[in-house]
Amino acid sequence: MTHLSLAEINGYLRQLGEGALITLELFLTSFALAFVMGVFIALATLSRGRIVTAAWRIYASIFMGVPSLLVIFLVYYGGSAMLIGLFGAWGRSIDVSPFGAGVAALSIVYAAYIAELVRGAIDNLPKGQFEAARALALPRGVLWGKVILPQAMRLALPGLVNVWSFMLKETPLVSLAGLQDLVASAKIAAGATKEPFIFFIATALLFIAFSGLTLKLAMRLEKRLDRGQNRDEAPASEVAA
Amino acid sequence: MTGLPIDLTLARDSLPALLVGLRTTVFVVALSLLFGLALAFPICFARMSKLRFPALMAETFVVFFRGAPVLILLYLVYYGFGQIDALRNGPLWILFGSAWGCAIVALSLNHAAYMTEILRGSLLAVPRGIVEASEALGVSQRNIFLHVKMPLAIRYGLKAYQNEVVSFIKGTAVVSVVTITDLAAVANGIFEETYDPFTPILCAAALYWAFVNLVRIGFDLWGRWLDRHKMDRERAPVPVLQNVPTRGRLLRQIGRVRGRVL
Amino acid sequence: MSALTSMPPAPLAVPADVAIALTGVEKRYGTHRALAGIDLAVGRGERIVICGPSGSGKSTLIRCINGLERHDGGRIVVNGIELTSEDGTVQDVRQEVGMVFQHFNLFPHLNALENCMLAPRLNRGLSRAQAETLAMKHLERVHLADHVRKYPGRLSGGQQQRVAIARALCMEPRILLFDEPTSALDPEWSTRCSASWRNWRRAV
Ligand SMILES: Nc1ncnc2c1ncn2[C@@H]1O[C@H](COP(=O)(O)OP(=O)(O)OP(=O)(O)O)[C@@H](O)[C@H]1O
Numbered sequence: 001m002t003h004l005s006l007a008e009i010n011g012y013l014r015q016l017g018e019g020a021l022i023t024l025e026l027f028l029t030s031f032a033l034a035f036v037m038g039v040f041i042a043l044a045t046l047s048r049g050r051i052v053t054a055a056w057r058i059y060a061s062i063f064m065g066v067p068s069l070l071v072i073f074l075v076y077y078g079g080s081a082m083l084i085g086l087f088g089a090w091g092r093s094i095d096v097s098p099f100g101a102g103v104a105a106l107s108i109v110y111a112a113y114i115a116e117l118v119r120g121a122i123d124n125l126p127k128g129q130f131e132a133a134r135a136l137a138l139p140r141g142v143l144w145g146k147v148i149l150p151q152a153m154r155l156a157l158p159g160l161v162n163v164w165s166f167m168l169k170e171t172p173l174v175s176l177a178g179l180q181d182l183v184a185s186a187k188i189a190a191g192a193t194k195e196p197f198i199f200f201i202a203t204a205l206l207f208i209a210f211s212g213l214t215l216k217l218a219m220r221l222e223k224r225l226d227r228g229q230n231r232d233e234a235p236a237s238e239v240a241a
Numbered sequence: 242m243t244g245l246p247i248d249l250t251l252a253r254d255s256l257p258a259l260l261v262g263l264r265t266t267v268f269v270v271a272l273s274l275l276f277g278l279a280l281a282f283p284i285c286f287a288r289m290s291k292l293r294f295p296a297l298m299a300e301t302f303v304v305f306f307r308g309a310p311v312l313i314l315l316y317l318v319y320y321g322f323g324q325i326d327a328l329r330n331g332p333l334w335i336l337f338g339s340a341w342g343c344a345i346v347a348l349s350l351n352h353a354a355y356m357t358e359i360l361r362g363s364l365l366a367v368p369r370g371i372v373e374a375s376e377a378l379g380v381s382q383r384n385i386f387l388h389v390k391m392p393l394a395i396r397y398g399l400k401a402y403q404n405e406v407v408s409f410i411k412g413t414a415v416v417s418v419v420t421i422t423d424l425a426a427v428a429n430g431i432f433e434e435t436y437d438p439f440t441p442i443l444c445a446a447a448l449y450w451a452f453v454n455l456v457r458i459g460f461d462l463w464g465r466w467l468d469r470h471k472m473d474r475e476r477a478p479v480p481v482l483q484n485v486p487t488r489g490r491l492l493r494q495i496g497r498v499r500g501r502v503l
Numbered sequence: 504m505s506a507l508t509s510m511p512p513a514p515l516a517v518p519a520d521v522a523i524a525l526t527g528v529e530k531r532y533g534t535h536r537a538l539a540g541i542d543l544a545v546g547r548g549e550r551i552v553i554c555g556p557s558g559s560g561k562s563t564l565i566r567c568i569n570g571l572e573r574h575d576g577g578r579i580v581v582n583g584i585e586l587t588s589e590d591g592t593v594q595d596v597r598q599e600v601g602m603v604f605q606h607f608n609l610f611p612h613l614n615a616l617e618n619c620m621l622a623p624r625l626n627r628g629l630s631r632a633q634a635e636t637l638a639m640k641h642l643e644r645v646h647l648a649d650h651v652r653k654y655p656g657r658l659s660g661g662q663q664q665r666v667a668i669a670r671a672l673c674m675e676p677r678i679l680l681f682d683e684p685t686s687a688l689d690p691e692w693s694t695r696c697s698a699s700w701r702n703w704r705r706a707v
């Protein structure tokens with residue numbers, strides 16, 4: 001059936017491997033950025049005045065109501081123009097690559113989701129936590145860094161896992177802006193070898209395996225975090241299937 | 242630079258084309274939601290069946306079509322099934338012979354996989370006692386499903402369904418890769434003609450935003466109607482679904498859920 | 504090991520005037536024997552009350568009688584129909600047996616009236632109007648005529664229980680099983696209920 005030489009197969013495999021690395025790099029960078037931005041936005045918008053809250057609502061509504069693909073296109077096509085507009089001549093020297101555009105777009109979009117999650121988690125912490133910390137006269141930094149955020153992160157973890165796997169499935173969109181990622185390589189290989197099933201199914205399975213694997217790790221992390229905690233509040237891992 | 246440079250004349254001129262694209266997007270969405278939901282029922286029954294083999298098949302289906310990115314599914318169906326010569330003369334060619342057929346197949350399978358899990362979670366959330374009460378009244382299994390389980394499951398799963406539909410709509414923006422000129426494709430085309438990086442994309446984004454929020458409002462009204470007529474919020478809270486995978490915007494509930502919301 | 508053995512010994516054959524006959528009924532949950540060799544015979548028109556401490560298997564016994572639980576041993580004959588593993592027999596028995604649950608289990612998406620109308624419409628094919636007349640009749644009997652449009656979430660515990668009673672009566676069963684029939688009722692209602700059950704022709 002297959003009329004491929006070993007060398008050809010090797011070549012395609014190497015190309016796929018390189019594509020997979022690019023996809024992984026894109027995904028991890030975007031997620032890390034989105035996470036940092038999301039937490040920052042959550043802290044910046046929580047219990048602030050009406051204007052800040054309204055601005056946050058608009059940001060969230062826009063980026064949760066618009067396809068990520070369009071955000072990617074917008075950043076990629078319009079990126080240079082925006083940079084020149086923002087920084088003048090200095091902006092002209094920055095070249096917008098598909099990779100950079102992808103990272104920027106994905107992290108902007110998913111920062112909104114993560115901020116929503118973290119805000120929800122902080123909102124749902126028992127009020128007593130704030131009061132106890134205040135009673136102990138803890139400085140603000142300690143209150144947020146050592147008391148509130150760790151607990152909020154535990155609450156937000158299942159949702160973060162969710163964002164993680166959903167964002168992973170959207171990273172291939174950047175290939176439509178010209179990034180030579182895993183899916184683009186698979187498409188080339190499938191076209192050249194006339195073996196679409198092998199390459200596309202293998203690619204899909206790679207995605208599924210990666211997300212399954214990281215999910216297992218996340219569940220372990222949850223168990224770890226729950227150890228010796230929350231005796232009265234049922235730990236989330238109990239309902240995890 | 243003050244604000245984003247939107248060329249108002251271009252926006253006005255390209256609006257008719259964008260609306261045609263929007264109509265295509267609405268068609269793609271409507272058809273896939275319909276077929277996906279219809280597929281989800283038998284798959285869900287198989288998944289919940291006590292028989293080993295159907296349950297395993299259904300689970301495999303769900304894992305694959307939920308776990309694979311939509312873009313790959315589109316490529317797989319379009320370049321895969323669309324190129325099989327053996328299909329060319331069979332009846333399935335109606336589906337796989339056209340870009341539309343391939344797009345609807347790929348998207349429906351993806352949606353069906355998500356809906357299977359939402360349906361399963363909602364059906365499992367129906368309290369056993371209520372099913373038993375119907376059994377004790379001598380109501381047949383079929384009628385229990387139609388008149389007791391499904392009405393309750395719809396209430397329990399509505400939020401998850403809404404999230405899924407909303408993010409599914411946004412996800413369909415990739416169908417242009419199989420040559421369907423949906424809203425995103427039209428905007429892209431205008432960009433390639435005019436090299437205006439902002440106007441067409443932003444206009445398309447606004448239309449997507451309006452579409453998505455219209456759907457969201459529709460779901461909200463539906464949910465409120467179900468709640469007001471049928472249920473008392475204070476005393477009989479709708480159980481928040483655990484273990485129901487949704488993509489997109491489930492996250493507001495997260496603090497309340499405290500469980501995995503995959 | 505708790506079992507119910509308060510009943511007089513059951514006859515082996517089932518005479519026509521016996522509505523429910525149990526011989527040596529066993530029910531196990533894992534290693535736990537919830538029912539250990541129950542013998543029971545209830546005549547037509549007879550009313551009996553089964554008492555026992557919590558967890559002694561009262562609910563389990565009742566659930567076995569209308570086939571919500573499969574018994575693991577012994578025989579159950581209800582109204583001349585033996586409960587076997589065939590699905591059809593369970594369905595036949597349930598048409599004859601009404602049941603009021605310990606936790607009511609009303610349908611939360613239907614109001615009191617619709618709760619009562621569901622089974623008559625689906626099982627007996629009554630029209631909406633017929634079913635409504637029937638349901639109103641029984642809801643009036645439990646003095647709920649003013650609350651028929653309310654959803655279960657808006658009813659008090661006692662009202663919910665009365666809806667559950669009316670719902671069971673609407674199937675006009677020849678046998679009625681009550682699991683803790685007055686647990687949610689105030690003393691006055693309890694007396695009133697027992698009085699009205701005395702009027703109910705055939706009850707268990
Ligand atoms: N589905 C089940 N699985 C395991 N054990 C069960 C199950 N149902 C009942 N049991 C056990 O069987 C025993 C009898 O339960 P049952 O509900 O019949 O008690 P009861 O007499 O109705 O008590 P109460 O007065 O509290 O309602 C109990 O020990 C209970 O734990």
Ligand SMILES: [Mg+2]
Binds near residue numbers: 561682
């Ligand atoms: Mg009981």
